[in-house]
Amino acid sequence: MREDQTVGGGATTTEPESPVAEVGPLRGEKPGKSTVDKQGGQRAAGTKVGGRLKAVAGTKTRQQGRADLPEDLDLRVALGPVAWLWAGLNRWQQDQVVKAVNAELERLKDLLTQPEGAPRLLADRLTDRLEETGGEARVSSPFGWITRRGLVQRLACSDVRCDDGIRLDTGGDCANCGNVIHIRRARRVRIAADIDRELPGLGVAERRQVLEERLREYAAAEAEDFVWRREQARVERGRREKARAAARGRGERERREAAAADAVRQTLGCEDCGQQRSAGLCEVCGLRRRTEAAIVEAGLLVATWAADLDDAADVAAVAAHVRSTLEADIEATHQQFLELVEPGELEADPVAAASVLAYNACQTVEQALPEYRSRALGQLGSTPEGEEEARRAYTTEQNRRWFRANPKGAATKTAEAARERTAEYLLTVRLEQLRELTAARIETAAPAPWAARLTELAARPLDDEMVGAVIACAAS
Template sequence: MALGPVAWLWERLSGWQQDQVEAAVKTELTRLEGLLALPGGAPRLLADRFADRLGETGGEALVDAPFPWLIRRGLVQRQACSDRRCDDGIRLDSGGECENCGNIIHIRRGRRARVAAEVDARSRGISAAERQAAIEERLRQLAVVDAEDFVWRRQRAEADQARRGAARAEAEAREERERQAAAAADAVRQILPCEDCGRDRSAGLCEACGYRRRTEALTVEAGLIAATWSADLADPGDVAAVTADVRASLEADTERARREFLDLMEPGELEADPVAAAAALAFAALQAVEAALPEYRGSALGRLGQTEEAETEARRAYRTEQGRRWFQHNPHGAHAVAAASKAADAARARTAHYLLTSRLEQLREQAACTEQVAAASWTDRLAQLAARPLDGDRAGVVIA
């Protein structure tokens, strides 16, 4: 379809020339398909282009050299403007006139009119030929200025692109350095012993101790949650008693979870890998505390929702919703009561969440002020370190 208008020229080509033209046509068809919104229209567009080019030439009979004509004229898209969809002022995607070309023509006509007005104002009484020559000379000068401006803008764009490329390369190099530094730091961290149990090459904290820390943090959190409604927040002894009761309950749950896990293990399986067994037991205890924490939170929200603050907010929301203008005609009707009850429940829940958050923050601040961790003396620490066995690498270093 694309080569239909130039079939007679095709027959005049040699075999090598036909291969070259075929490859060029396929490339152009692929490019045209990328410009169209709907697929399948590229062959018709290229056939129309060949027909237009032949019309400009005067027909196939006037083409003396078919191969150069097809490659350099028939196939070439002639953009009349900067729009890549423009071909001789026609939009390839829509088939209509190129609006960008119209704008350029309008600009050029406006410039020519302004130049003519300037020439007329500056040179009065000159002949028509001299006037035309002056206009053309001024237009050439403006064209030179535009060309210089275009070159300057292109150079600036290239400089900006080079600067962005350099910045991107620098950022990539910096990221690579940071990645290598992080990898080196991680390699150093991997050989550190566990801070809690002293197990070598644990990256500062072994898996089992990590689970134990999380279990301890959640146990403390559960105790504080329970204390928000069942203890006098101004009495540290009362708060400590509640947290102690919660801890005892959770320790019983974790002990039960450990026994259930041990019952599922095969005889001798724990002794085969003590490290993995300790991590598995610690994880079982963590799961038990994680399962109990939502219950403590739900119970606290339920109790805080029954406080005087929550009831006051619920009554206020009930009255506000009941007094809406669309319920004024029947404030005690079924719809009004249902909407008011829903608003009261939402206000009660919001107040309960607010009380829980604020009281937890108060308890954490009190705990941070009163908690004093006694640091072990150097005598005890040195005794513990001396009792720790040395691995082969460290023993070799000490001997050396």
């Protein structure tokens, strides 16, 4: 057998060799790689060039998918039960599965009260579907099974939160499915009774056939009604989306208009002192208005119990006395502030000094308002109306069963509560009466005329804009 070989190991070509001799080794020789294995290895090596997959001999190859699950934690949790099927998908199929899983997770998050539980819920669904199939080994088409069976929610009723008779949000049995089963059973019994009444004497087979036909008719009618209601829901959903889009556009337009109006308002001067770019009212004048309104309110609170509401002069006298008292408190606060300030500090910045003094005056009056209100409630509670209401409440409590066990505690508390309610009512009514009577007289103090304020305004430093305006006027 070896006599036809040359010394150099080359074989002669005088006779064709048998293919069997090329495949199997002779007795005593070490087995080597077969020609088929060599050809397969060459083909496999030729399919990848430069790290890319390449088709060889006219065959079309697919790019292999990733063996590991995606790095996203939600996707890893959701696809955990089908990790073995995931490894059998190519790259394109894996991308499609990721898109489908993300879409289903977003839909589940909208249905659940706790959106973070959506990945775990989807993983449980895939696990249940695999148990129904018989395990991953029984799945012949991984991509089709995942996208068309594993990820699809199976509605057993009309409730969008139902999946195979289980509520997605609670994990319990779907009550609507129980109702549906009960309705179907009742309908079957009712149809059977109608058949027995309308067609008496039918045999068992004929009766069953008629019953099934009528049940199919009802099912077809229900399906048609369901399609109609779904179409109506789609139209309604589109209408709501359009309404929301219109509302968002309207809100954005209103925000732009408000921003433009605010920008214009910021360029206005102060209505009281004329300070430029004060948005219509500077800080000092705004604090002065608040102080004046608080002084007027304090005068009304005192007048509710200390003045004759029908006597305008008496009400005005009480309001003047309250004003003088509060102005004295404001002056005392100013003196305390001036004692704490270094000499010459207020003259260095007159605008800031005026703002601080106005703020202190406003705080002094507003802090005194709760005391005036509390005193007014106490005085009104001691009026004949308050005493009478407290007496009635105390008498009513004496007739209760528990009065003998606690003759003073419960009755006293009830009487005091009645007194407080009466005082609140009297205060509200009298304040409304005073505001109506004094609306023409008691108003916010009008700003002083320009001639009286020129001295104060002349002491303020001019900003760059005003200096330019003055120079332009002088030049013209």
